Structure formats: C-alpha cells, structure tokens
Amino acid sequence: MSGVVNFSAGPAMLPPAVLAQVQAELLDWRGTGMSVMEMSHRDRAFMSIAQDCEQRIREVLSVPPGYLVLFMQGGASAQFGVVPQNLLGDRRSADFVVTGAWGSKAAAEFSYFGQAHVAASGAAGHYTSIPDRADWDLRADAAYVHITTNETVHGVQFQTLPDVGEVPLVADMSSDIASYPLDVSRFGLIYAGAQKNIGPAGLTLVIVREDLIRPVLPGTLTVNRYATVAANDSMLNTPPCFAWYVCGLVFRWLQETGGLAARAQINRRKAALLYDYLDAQDFYQNPVVQSCRSLMNVPFTLARPELDQAFLDGAATAGLVGLKGHRLVGGMRASLYNAMPESGVRALLDYMKEFARSRA
Ligand SMILES: *Cc1c(COP(=O)(O)O)cnc(C)c1O
Numbered sequence: 001m002s003g004v005v006n007f008s009a010g011p012a013m014l015p016p017a018v019l020a021q022v023q024a025e026l027l028d029w030r031g032t033g034m035s036v037m038e039m040s041h042r043d044r045a046f047m048s049i050a051q052d053c054e055q056r057i058r059e060v061l062s063v064p065p066g067y068l069v070l071f072m073q074g075g076a077s078a079q080f081g082v083v084p085q086n087l088l089g090d091r092r093s094a095d096f097v098v099t100g101a102w103g104s105k106a107a108a109e110f111s112y113f114g115q116a117h118v119a120a121s122g123a124a125g126h127y128t129s130i131p132d133r134a135d136w137d138l139r140a141d142a143a144y145v146h147i148t149t150n151e152t153v154h155g156v157q158f159q160t161l162p163d164v165g166e167v168p169l170v171a172d173m174s175s176d177i178a179s180y181p182l183d184v185s186r187f188g189l190i191y192a193g194a195q196k197n198i199g200p201a202g203l204t205l206v207i208v209r210e211d212l213i214r215p216v217l218p219g220t221l222t223v224n225r226y227a228t229v230a231a232n233d234s235m236l237n238t239p240p241c242f243a244w245y246v247c248g249l250v251f252r253w254l255q256e257t258g259g260l261a262a263r264a265q266i267n268r269r270k271a272a273l274l275y276d277y278l279d280a281q282d283f284y285q286n287p288v289v290q291s292c293r294s295l296m297n298v299p300f301t302l303a304r305p306e307l308d309q310a311f312l313d314g315a316a317t318a319g320l321v322g323l324k325g326h327r328l329v330g331g332m333r334a335s336l337y338n339a340m341p342e343s344g345v346r347a348l349l350d351y352m353k354e355f356a357r358s359r360a
C-alpha cells in the first residue's frame with residue numbers, strides 16, 4: 001500500500017486487495033493474453049466477467065426475484081432523468097424528499113419530464129437533518145417517492161428506511177450502496193454511480209422492480225430504456241468494460257470479508273471514532289443532527305476557518321489526502337467508504353488532535 005490515506009468523496013479509494021488483483025491480471029486476464037481493457041465486450045471472456053459481477057451483486061445485496069440488475073452509463077446524474085423516462089408512464093408527478101444537495105438536484109432534473117413535488121425538505125443550503133416522516137406531504141397518486149439514502153455533500157443519511165405505503169420508493173444510493181444490509185424488496189428502484197463505494201467511475205448500477213417499468217416517455221434514447229437494456233444484458237452498446245470488471249472484484253471482496261453485516265459493523269465503528277471525537281471538543285464541529293449523521297461522509301468545520309488551509313497542508317504532509325470539504329459546505333469532509341480501513345480513521349484522528357493541540 002502506498003503512503004497516503006485517501007478520504008476523497010469520489011472517485012474514492014478502492015480496497016487494496018482489489019487493486020492488487022487488478023494489477024496481477026492487468027496484462028493477461030486468466031490466460032487470454034490480453035487485458036480486460038482490450039477485450040471485445042462480445043467476447044466469451046468478458047461475458048463471463050459481466051455475468052459473474054451481476055451474480056455477486058445479486059448475492060451480496062440479496063436482490064429478490066423480479067428485479068433487474070442493469071449496468072448503465074452517465075452516472076447517477078443521468079438517472080435523474082432516465083428514471084422518470086422509464087417509470088412515469090402517463091403520470092406527470094413524483095414526490096421528492098430532499099435532504100441534501102443531490103436530492104435537490106434530482107428534483108430539479110426531474111422537472112424536464114414532469115412536476116417534482118417536494119414532499120419534505122431540509123433547510124436549503126444547510127441540510128442538517130431529515131424532516132420527520134409525519135410531516136412529509138406524500139400523495140397517493142405520485143408515480144414514486146424519491147429519496148437520497150446518503151447525502152454525500154451534507155453528510156446526512158437515513159438510518160432506517162421510511163415507510164411510504166403503496167407508492168414505489170426510488171433511491172439514489174450512490175454513496176452508501178453495499179455499506180450495510182439492505183431489504184431490496186422495499187424499493188421500487190435503486191440507482192448508484194459506482195465511484196463511491198463499488199468501483200471506478202464510468203459504471204452506473206440500476207436495480208429496478210421489473211413490473212414498475214412503464215412505456216418510456218417520447219424521446220427516450222434506446223440506451224436509456226430499461227427494458228431494452230435488460231433484454232440486451234446491458235450490452236446494447238459498448239459498456240464500461242473495465243469498470244464493470246473491477247466492480248465484480250469489489251463485490252467478491254465484500255463476499256470474502258464477511259458480506260454486508262460485517263461491513264456495516266466496521267463502518268459503524270469507524271464513523272463512531274470520528275463523531276465521538278468531534279462531539280468531545282470544540283476546535284472542530286459537525287453540524288448534522290446525531291440521528292441523521294452519515295457513516296460514509298463526515299463533514300466538519302474548524303471553529304477558526306482561517307486555519308483551513310494550514311489544516312489541509314499539514315494533513316497532506318501527514319499523508320492524509322482528499323479532505324477538503326465540498327464548496328457548498330466548506331471546511332473538511334472525511335469520506336469513510338467501505339474501503340477505508342479503521343487505521344486510516346485513527347491516523348486522521350491522531351492528526352486532528354495534534355493540530356488542535358498545536359493551535360490551541
Ligand atoms: C456523486 C453522487 C451523485 C452524482 O454522481 P455522478 O455519477 O457523478 O453523476 C449523485 N448522487 C449522489 C448521492 C452522489 O453521491
């Protein structure tokens with residue numbers, strides 16, 4: 001392993017064991033004499049890689065029968081529009097529960113296709129909590145209810161899934177998919193860009209209950225039609241082959257390291273280390289209500305923001321990188337995805353304590 005600990009929010013660090021395997025197989029994938037990057041996606045070798053990845057995703061996430069697993073492109077951002085193109089049918093509106101910057105963006109993009117009804121929203125600009133379920137203004141005739149399970153920028157995460165009744169739940173899980181056990185049957189659709197928790201950038205995962213797919217809206221490109229993508233094994237056109245392959249290795253790593261229950265335990269422990277310290281002193285602050293704090297992205301600010309650059313410079317010298325906060329929030333952000341080891345969090349804590357001591 002190299003000498004840095006990478007806290008980047010995305011693209012983010014990958015498990016070192018996965019990178020080592022990629023390296024070992026880079027020039028010659030299992031006797032084929034070529035790299036996965038050089039294979040035709042129609043080749044038997046790549047088809048086996050693709051199927052293996054899907055199988056592992058289905059196992060690790062316990063995807064129930066009746067759900068399609070699709071490998072798409074364009075990131076979560078493209079799904080902001082592709083979801084309504086496939087799920088709206090003849091309805092015009094969906095409900096959005098906005099708990100951070102990404103949910104806000106999803107609602108805004110939806111407006112190209114219909115009327116986004118904001119059923120509940122945190123205080124725009126500084127989202128620090130999830131509105132009480134009792135106060136959500138959900139409508140029975142909405143095509144679906146959209147949530148962002150983990151708000152990557154604001155560090156706000158659902159700790160339990162909301163009950164939204166009969167209306168299908170659609171979730172952007174880009175930054176917390178595969179970080180805890182999940183009951184997929186409670187969702188109508190889950191989408192996620194790969195580059196936070198499950199692989200390199202370029203791949204977008206969509207898990208959708210097949211019977212919710214409606215005739216697409218006029219103007220929907222063929223590559224964005226879920227039913228057509230599924231019928232063509234997500235290979236209508238050239239897929240992001242290499243990212244797909246690495247994603248398969250990440251899910252294998254998840255299987256080999258105890259699955260999502262074990263992962264959730266580790267993730268809780270890592271985040272607790274940081275939050276416990278943040279709450280125990282006043283040199284640094286995290287603004288998020290305790291019951292809504294993200295285990296994946298921990299934003300924090302310095303009580304004296306004039307020290308921000310010195311903090312970042314010192315961190316970089318100590319080999320702690322990717323800590324600069326999102327421009328919307330300022331300050332710092334430590335992303336603690338699945339691949340972040342506990343030792344990385346401890347190294348950050350040691351540095352934070354020392355920095356606070358030296359500037360007191
Ligand atoms: C990163 C992120 C996005 C944007 O993902 P892209 O793949 O870059 O389009 C959307 N939603 C959430 C929750 C994210 O973390």
